Amino acid sequence: MPVDDDVGRGAQVVGERTGLHPAQRRYAYHPGFNGPAQVTGGPGTGRTVVALHRVRHLLRTGREGDPILLTTFTNAMAAALRDSLALLLGDADAHLLGRVDITTVDSLAARAVREARGDSPKPLSVAAEKSAWTRAAAREELPWTEQFLSQEFRNVVLAQGLRTPEEYLRCVRRGRGTQVGRVQRARLWRVMERFTADLASRDSATYTQLCDQAARILAEGAPRYRHVIVDEAQDLHPAQWRVLRACVADQADDMFLVGDPHQRIYDSRVSLRSLGVNVRGRTARLRLNYRSTEEILRWSASLLDGRPVGRLGEDDDDGGRDSLRGYRSQLHGRVPVARGHGSQDEELRALVEQVRTWIEQDGVKPSEVAVCARFNTLVDAVITRLRRERIPAVAVKDNPGPDVSGVRVATMHAMKGLEFRCVAVVGVTSAVLPFAPQVTPAETDPVQHQSDLLAEHCLLFVACTRARDALAISWSGERSPMLDPVAG
Numbered sequence: 001m002p003v004d005d006d007v008g009r010g011a012q013v014v015g016e017r018t019g020l021h022p023a024q025r026r027y028a029y030h031p032g033f034n035g036p037a038q039v040t041g042g043p044g045t046g047r048t049v050v051a052l053h054r055v056r057h058l059l060r061t062g063r064e065g066d067p068i069l070l071t072t073f074t075n076a077m078a079a080a081l082r083d084s085l086a087l088l089l090g091d092a093d094a095h096l097l098g099r100v101d102i103t104t105v106d107s108l109a110a111r112a113v114r115e116a117r118g119d120s121p122k123p124l125s126v127a128a129e130k131s132a133w134t135r136a137a138a139r140e141e142l143p144w145t146e147q148f149l150s151q152e153f154r155n156v157v158l159a160q161g162l163r164t165p166e167e168y169l170r171c172v173r174r175g176r177g178t179q180v181g182r183v184q185r186a187r188l189w190r191v192m193e194r195f196t197a198d199l200a201s202r203d204s205a206t207y208t209q210l211c212d213q214a215a216r217i218l219a220e221g222a223p224r225y226r227h228v229i230v231d232e233a234q235d236l237h238p239a240q241w242r243v244l245r246a247c248v249a250d251q252a253d254d255m256f257l258v259g260d261p262h263q264r265i266y267d268s269r270v271s272l273r274s275l276g277v278n279v280r281g282r283t284a285r286l287r288l289n290y291r292s293t294e295e296i297l298r299w300s301a302s303l304l305d306g307r308p309v310g311r312l313g314e315d316d317d318d319g320g321r322d323s324l325r326g327y328r329s330q331l332h333g334r335v336p337v338a339r340g341h342g343s344q345d346e347e348l349r350a351l352v353e354q355v356r357t358w359i360e361q362d363g364v365k366p367s368e369v370a371v372c373a374r375f376n377t378l379v380d381a382v383i384t385r386l387r388r389e390r391i392p393a394v395a396v397k398d399n400p401g402p403d404v405s406g407v408r409v410a411t412m413h414a415m416k417g418l419e420f421r422c423v424a425v426v427g428v429t430s431a432v433l434p435f436a437p438q439v440t441p442a443e444t445d446p447v448q449h450q451s452d453l454l455a456e457h458c459l460l461f462v463a464c465t466r467a468r469d470a471l472a473i474s475w476s477g478e479r480s481p482m483l484d485p486v487a488g
């Protein structure tokens with residue numbers, strides 16, 4: 001199989017055109033789509049590989065000098081895509097690489113704002129945003145929490161690009177499960193105005209605000225790219241889609257999107273049609289997983305417990321549902337192991353044994369083993385413990401290159417897009433999965449509650465589907481209810 005064996009990367013290069021499955025090849029080497037095209041599929045079905053081949057095809061067949069934008073979700077994934085594309089192009093086509101801008105949408109947005117204004121506001125941390133909402137709401141007795149205010153601003157105002165109180169009064173609050181009348185909307189708007197003015201005075205902004213600003217700036221100028229290729233499309237917010245739409249003219253082969261709605265771990269349900277990205281008649285779904293064994297796939301899929309997952313690029317009003325029907329692997333191996341422990345110390349001791357077995361008995365390189373946890377505190381504890389037991393360990397967030405040895409340790413969010421031969425998911429307790437502060441209470445907003453809960457299930461699904469050959473799940477104390485379908 002013509003696959004390079006760099007570690008911890010999702011976008012490994014499938015060598016020549018003939019290495020692709022016919023379903024992958026049909027889209028990667030399509031002679032020309034009459035508008036945006038989209039490829040979906042479960043984890044490990046090679047969507048990123050298809051995106052890379054599409055870039056190569058467009059580079060080879062397009063006009064010399066036509067710029068291409070290739071975006072993904074994190075800087076680490078952008079770096080991995082850059083390496084993979086360079087490998088795929090090889091020496092013969094290396095000169096074409098300069099035509100491809102590989103970056104995240106947030107970085108692209110920050111760049112556009114900086115170019116227009118001479119600088120760009122400082123992005124706000126989650127904690128700083130919460131305090132800013134508290135300040136904005138301080139003068140009024142409001143019935144809303146900071147979480148509600150932040151979601152209303154992000155999921156209604158910024159999602160729809162609303163500019164005035166009149167627009168907000170008139171808008172349909174898509175995706176929100178609460179009624180907010182005219183008087184309440186007027187109050188909410190005042191709070192949101194105070195929030196934005198406060199941030200502006202501190203020269204700060206949320207990432208979504210930055211994208212909203214960038215989309216307006218870009219829409220006023222000429223399109224910057226001839227083609228836009230989007231990896232991990234399931235997690236982009238409408239403001240990020242507006243940035244992308246503004247970057248490329250509405251024409252043949254303008255946008256090529258790949259994503260998996262089962263891996264949506266951020267709160268973004270989007271109607272692409274309403275944002276001028278209409279993929280109708282140009283969609284394909286991949287079903288063959290090349291990464292994991294069938295045993296890992298089945299096990300991980302049952303974590304979603306049949307929960308309905310909306311289609312990529314459709315919101316609740318579009319109403320479509322995606323499914324993992326027909327999703328399969330031709331690889332076979334051991335059934336994943338799920339085990340509870342009396343204390344965290346015991347759990348970490350068992351983890352050390354498991355990792356040792358993978359490395360010493362199964363002959364797996366340390367860098368092909370990953371351990372992940374919901375939060376950084378446990379990530380740090382795992383690294384300390386492994387090192388104490390003389391097992392080399394490195395944090396994925398420190399971006400270790402492929403030649404750095406050591407077990408990779410990361411949060412579940414940071415596992416997005418990566419893959420490893422063996423994966424241990426630790427600390428899967430009821431306290432962190434689902435993580436209550438992350439899930440809007442049903443009485444505050446029942447729709448948001450369901451969507452937040454689904455994102456928690458998807459997060460565990462993403463973590464487990466990074467494993468190629470072996471998967472071990474553990475917890476200490478009370479097991480997460482999300483494991484009920486698999487752990488009996």
Ligand SMILES: Nc1ncnc2c1ncn2[C@@H]1O[C@H](COP(=O)(O)OP(=O)(O)OP(=O)(O)O)[C@@H](O)[C@H]1O
Pocket residue numbers: 001003009010011012013014019020021024041042043044045046047048049050260263289290291416417418419465
């Ligand atoms: N046709 C193929 N032949 C052999 N291996 C393949 C093929 N297509 C993809 N792969 C391999 O399958 C693995 C998953 O591919 P890729 O990362 O592109 O999938 P993905 O759908 O983007 O996955 P995810 O979103 O879960 O990260 C990689 O190791 C890749 O090299």
